[in-house]
Amino acid sequence: MKQDNRIEWQETLCVEQHPGPFQMVIFGASGDLSRRKLFPSLLALYQRGLLAEQTRILGCGRQSFTDESFRAHLAEGLSGEPPAQVKAFLSLVFYHAVDYAQADAYQSLARRLEDLDTCQRTCLPRLYYLAVPATLYPDITRELHSAGLLHEADAKSWRHVVFEKPFGFDLAGAKQLDQSLRQYLHEKQIYRIDHYLGKETVQNIFLLRFANVIFEPIWNAHYIDNIQITAAEAIGVENRAGYFDQAGILRDMFQNHMLEMLSLVAMECPSTFAADAVRDEKVKLLRSIRPLLPTAGTAGIVRGQYDGYRREPGVPAESQTETYAALRLYIDNMRWKGVPFYLRAGKKLARKNTAINVVFKHVPHSIFPNIPAKALQQDVLHLRIQPAEGMGLTLQAKMAGPKLCMGAMTLNYNYLDSGEKPLDAYARLLLDCSLVDQTLFIRSDIILAAWELYQPVLDWWENQPQDSPLLTYAPGGNGPAQADALLATDGRQWV
Numbered sequence: 001m002k003q004d005n006r007i008e009w010q011e012t013l014c015v016e017q018h019p020g021p022f023q024m025v026i027f028g029a030s031g032d033l034s035r036r037k038l039f040p041s042l043l044a045l046y047q048r049g050l051l052a053e054q055t056r057i058l059g060c061g062r063q064s065f066t067d068e069s070f071r072a073h074l075a076e077g078l079s080g081e082p083p084a085q086v087k088a089f090l091s092l093v094f095y096h097a098v099d100y101a102q103a104d105a106y107q108s109l110a111r112r113l114e115d116l117d118t119c120q121r122t123c124l125p126r127l128y129y130l131a132v133p134a135t136l137y138p139d140i141t142r143e144l145h146s147a148g149l150l151h152e153a154d155a156k157s158w159r160h161v162v163f164e165k166p167f168g169f170d171l172a173g174a175k176q177l178d179q180s181l182r183q184y185l186h187e188k189q190i191y192r193i194d195h196y197l198g199k200e201t202v203q204n205i206f207l208l209r210f211a212n213v214i215f216e217p218i219w220n221a222h223y224i225d226n227i228q229i230t231a232a233e234a235i236g237v238e239n240r241a242g243y244f245d246q247a248g249i250l251r252d253m254f255q256n257h258m259l260e261m262l263s264l265v266a267m268e269c270p271s272t273f274a275a276d277a278v279r280d281e282k283v284k285l286l287r288s289i290r291p292l293l294p295t296a297g298t299a300g301i302v303r304g305q306y307d308g309y310r311r312e313p314g315v316p317a318e319s320q321t322e323t324y325a326a327l328r329l330y331i332d333n334m335r336w337k338g339v340p341f342y343l344r345a346g347k348k349l350a351r352k353n354t355a356i357n358v359v360f361k362h363v364p365h366s367i368f369p370n371i372p373a374k375a376l377q378q379d380v381l382h383l384r385i386q387p388a389e390g391m392g393l394t395l396q397a398k399m400a401g402p403k404l405c406m407g408a409m410t411l412n413y414n415y416l417d418s419g420e421k422p423l424d425a426y427a428r429l430l431l432d433c434s435l436v437d438q439t440l441f442i443r444s445d446i447i448l449a450a451w452e453l454y455q456p457v458l459d460w461w462e463n464q465p466q467d468s469p470l471l472t473y474a475p476g477g478n479g480p481a482q483a484d485a486l487l488a489t490d491g492r493q494w495v
């Protein structure tokens, strides 16, 4: 038996295969997302032998680069990695300038892709990644279609398109975008990214719930008192005021990441771990959430803005955009009837902390003299999404010593203790794209169900702002005190 805190992994069972070669076209290749996430993630896959040698990556954008100057540009951002590996990886990377608005540009792109086909124009499947502003999605998709670049000659030569969030700005916009893409693509070709689903700790929710026998019997309203989901960030709006001030935290974090985490924690067990089976359960769950308005009323939703937000570069002096929100919601189904789910997310808070805490009920009766059941602490399952990725279970236990005293102790597992560096969420999702696995991507009905839930709140904030004051909170703290009051009125607190 080992004495330290490290985990001894026993047999490892993996459900995935190795991807074959493909062509990847990245629109917006010299932009921030490509530099910070996409190319480092592709390199990470290459280093793990998960990018076949015949794979070709074609960066596209308005800027003009040669293949060599583009590689040199990327190499700067990959300077922390072993140079020989970077060089070998970059030999798979090419560049082609594209003016997105010009139909001719897509014809020339088609010719370039044919030239780069390492399977002599016969078979390579192709992934288009749209790392560009969402307003360009319809035009780029239409032009790809017109140039014949979305045509799938057979099942092996698939043509898939990855879309970054935001997928729509509101319910009507999301529907419209969906319709415009569907003119050219079917759902199996569309990969809508929510990078939270690529996080190891978010995928762990599936395994924890559905690969263990001990949780399912107690994963319901009989044993669980409440569930809390927090996504706190220490950073503010940084250099993204142009986007963020239009969006606000409800669109930026709740409509996607928070609801995805909620779905995984609360959904029913799918019949199999396959894309549509999983996504069917998610959408069923989202449709069981009780409408947030009018029943929740003002007390059920808190919105705030950090002090100093309006002085951030690019933020209007009168901005009414929320940088924090907290809300209580209920899921009206057999499993969760009456269990509150508390969600909060915000910027400029004390520290980065994304976590799901499952708070269990008190024991129904205490056999311990002088200690009523309610005085015993509630057990809590902590799913630490980031940082300190891992999980813990806080239980009551006997404390060492001659007297019968009890206290809370936590069983802990940290991912870093496994010795394996976690793969970045984007690397994981790009791997799934190459494996043609949509399980961790958002289906259209899920996006629309999420917008249906939040649209009334967005409308209410816009049309009746006097009913839902925008609370100012101090940077570096815990957000508005009213978010604590949200739980306190229910006799609870954030754990």
Ligand code: BG6
Pocket (backbone or CB within 6 Å): 233, 252, 253, 354
């Ligand atoms: C993005 C949001 O989707 O997620 C950002 O647009 C937010 O505003 C980010 O900072 C948080 O992601 P992570 O992985 O750092 O928790």
